[in-house]
Amino acid sequence: MNTANPQLEGLYLALSALVRQMITIGVLSQEDLDTAMAQAREQAEADFESSPLPDANRKAVLFPIELLALAGKGEAETFRALARRVALGT
Known part of the structure; x- marks a missing residue:
């Protein structure tokens, strides 16, 4: 099994939680994110x-950027839910 x-x-979930917390306490605005x-x-x-x-590599590079962009919008989500939103572009 690949542990990476x-x-x-x-890591993505931890960063997502940090982004949401920074927005919640006002350290970071949604506009800044x-x-x-x-x-x-x-x-x-x-x-x-x-x-x-x-194309697959491009999508892989952009995935964490899109995931963190979505993380600041809304409540905490599972990794799969965030990944699904990235895939759907919502």
């Missing part, structure tokens, strides 16, 4: 231009 995937799932994730997407896209990747 469960470790990454835990949206701006930061847009910048991360732009940086990833710039890397893709200089070093083209297969």
